[in-house]
Amino acid sequence: MTDFAATKAMFDLPAGMVYLDGNSLGPLPRAAAARVARMIADEWGQMLITGWNKAGWMEQPTRVGDRIARLIGAEAGHVVMGDTLSVKVYQALASALEMRPGRRVILSDSGNFPSDLYMAEGLIASLARGHELRVVAPEDVAANITEEVAVTLITEVDYRTGRKHDMADLTARAHAAGALTIWDLAHSAGALPVDLVGCKADFAVGCTYKYINGGPGAPAFIYVAPRHADTARPALSGWLGHEAPFAFDTSYRPGAGIERMRVGTPPVLALAALEAALDIWEMTTMQEIRSASIALSEQFMNGVEAACPMLTLASPRDADQRGSQVSFRFKNGYAAIQALIARGVVGDFRAPDIMRFGFTPLFIDAGDVDKAAAIIADVMNNRLWDKPEFKTRARVT
């Protein structure tokens, strides 16, 4: 059994704050600061260029990728770190489209995060081969997997509502129609068990600054199924994905397997912080995280719904249909979230009217949920949000 009091103690959380936004940016693991400082002083400072060999910086993207693989049900040796999630979406999509040259449709849904859709639009424009991005309602994805579809580009858990797709079912339907699948795990990795191998996913991508707690701008990951790993052509053919980067050939030959999905120099400092965050994941299992997350989410949903009739649940009530967040709709949601943050309950707002709260058992417990629910009841029932200072929109909401 996971000792969640022990995992909570591994984070540096501001006193008095209930942080229900680990789904957007995970908190600071206490060990990260020392880890990064040590890396800077002993490796960068003392080893300089020799750190690439001596400190293993060059293997870091696959070494860390193997640790991520354990959280997402991937085979070891098939996940690599680097770049941002938007870039990895582009790379996976470009590779997948090439593998289905006779097909023109990319299927996604309106619950997808806009960056994924924007990257698809940009790629379509660059290819200029008449591809179409078909965006349907989330509940209509299955019915739209036809033989026109080259690839499905689906985020498993909706960033606004927390609604969760059935990865096994949609992947099987895509394969039956001859299509490939790209799963975006931004709100799944570290949030719930994922079984890429069992689902036979083709590609998966995700970020590590949300539930995994790697820190702002922590690098993304990409997974390519072993059956495609030596044939998928990495559209972003950078030197570190080359078969022999230090041969400095004038033309590109893709590296073996997942190595080819590397692009340029890895973010070594950011990966060091991420490694400190991943140590905490050794203290638990995704199954235990999931049970604890469901318990916390239900406690929160029940507490808030009982006390706040003005809030409308936007997340599925059935835990099997939900990720690790609970969202409510409220017309003045932006101001309400600002008022809650002023009271130490940190959630976030997603336009047009979503108040979003993430449940992350590594550092949130039942006492936090009771405290948050009581503060939300006070702020909502006494209209404490109805003040000019809570209504001015900041750049990041």
Ligand SMILES: *Cc1c(COP(=O)(O)O)cnc(C)c1O
């Ligand atoms: C958070 C998120 C992103 C963000 O992409 P970055 O390139 O890391 O900024 C992209 N897609 C989804 C589905 C997300 O939830």
